Amino acid sequence: MNPMQPAAPYAQQLDGIHVPLVTPFAVDGSVACDALESLAHQVLDDGATGLVALGTTAEAATLDEDERRAVTDVVARVCRERSAPLIIGAGSNDTRATAAALRGLKAWPEATAALVPVPYFTRPSEAGVVAHFTALAQASPLPLVVYNIPSRTGRTVGVDTLRRLAELPGVAGVKHAVGAVDADTVALLADPPADFAVLCGEDDFASAMFALGAAGGILAAAHIATGRWAELAAAWRTGETARARRLGGELTVLAQALFAEPNPGVIKGVLHAQGRIPTPSVRLPLLPASSAAVEAAHGAAHDGLGQAPVSASAGSR
Numbered sequence: 674m675n676p677m678q679p680a681a682p683y684a685q686q687l688d689g690i691h692v693p694l695v696t697p698f699a700v701d702g703s704v705a706c707d708a709l710e711s712l713a714h715q716v717l718d719d720g721a722t723g724l725v726a727l728g729t730t731a732e733a734a735t736l737d738e739d740e741r742r743a744v745t746d747v748v749a750r751v752c753r754e755r756s757a758p759l760i761i762g763a764g765s766n767d768t769r770a771t772a773a774a775l776r777g778l779k780a781w782p783e784a785t786a787a788l789v790p791v792p793y794f795t796r797p798s799e800a801g802v803v804a805h806f807t808a809l810a811q812a813s814p815l816p817l818v819v820y821n822i823p824s825r826t827g828r829t830v831g832v833d834t835l836r837r838l839a840e841l842p843g844v845a846g847v848k849h850a851v852g853a854v855d856a857d858t859v860a861l862l863a864d865p866p867a868d869f870a871v872l873c874g875e876d877d878f879a880s881a882m883f884a885l886g887a888a889g890g891i892l893a894a895a896h897i898a899t900g901r902w903a904e905l906a907a908a909w910r911t912g913e914t915a916r917a918r919r920l921g922g923e924l925t926v927l928a929q930a931l932f933a934e935p936n937p938g939v940i941k942g943v944l945h946a947q948g949r950i951p952t953p954s955v956r957l958p959l960l961p962a963s964s965a966a967v968e969a970a971h972g973a974a975h976d977g978l979g980q981a982p983v984s985a986s987a988g989s990r
């Protein structure tokens with residue numbers, strides 16, 4: 674960025690579809706860096722705006738430090754070559770350790786933001802969540818995107834707390850994944866905080882959140898049919914509502930098929946079936962997806978979307 678130019682607002686820096694890349698594994702179980710690099714280029718070629726390294730979908734929790742660095746180096750290199758925004762996942766339920774991890778992201782100064790979960794398992798009060806992000810924003814060399822996913826963290830963060838987080842200098846946005854378009858989601862998007870990007874983090878609700886004005890999404894389902902996800906975001910932005918509704922319906926069926934078993938098993942199964950990664954392997958405690966789930970999702974992606982017989986209640990993260 675030209676230092677003489679003022680930075681664009683966060684909602685502009687982070688708009689569009691960001692793909693949180695899987696970590697492909699080779700047959701011997703090591704990280705397949707070449708396949709990761711190809712995948713990163715493919716999704717950008719197909720219309721993704723940006724990439725996320727070390728999201729949940731990357732199985733970051735079961736990569737060791739060297740592997741995390743290697744994955745981030747690959748994704749950062751592709752983002753640099755393609756002038757695409759890069760978001761890097763970091764953080765745990767330990768404020769001090771998360772601050773140290775964020776300081777370590779100095780190695781990738783070109784990154785747009787760090788994606789940091791609400792502290793999980795410990796279940797601090799909402800005031801504790803604000804104190805956690807206050808300390809992290811002070812320590813971090815990168816702006817923060819708060820990852821709000823109560824089904825994984827066990828901690829609900831209501832709209833008032835989200836507004837307090839949005840006021841913190843260095844907090845750029847939220848990846849919002851609350852299992853619904855609930856009243857707090859509607860209230861947040863009805864009156865979005867200044868210079869704050871609301872990103873959908875739950876693929877089934879992407880169309881609805883884009884309709885309400887979300888700037889973009891971090892969507893693992895967008896590994897598959899990437900161009901259609903990009904079209905969906907663009908159609909809502911340009912007011913092509915009939916087209917957006919139809920696309921949204923089709924892509925929601927695809928997303929449900931891709932999340933029918935714990936993520937990223939099915940996505941990796943489909944990427945492998947498409948010949949884009951060398952194995953469908955995931956690391957324990959995750960198990961590979963069943964062939965029935967992979968076939969249903971592969972079929973949904975193939976048959977022009979929306980053909981898979983997936984029940985509305987299907988879904989398991």
Ligand SMILES: O=C(O)C1=N[C@H](C(=O)O)C[C@H](O)C1
Pocket residue numbers: 693725727728729730731874875876891892893894936990
């Ligand atoms: O890795 C991510 O970032 C995402 N993970 C979510 C999850 O596994 O719950 C899903 C979302 O698409 C992005």
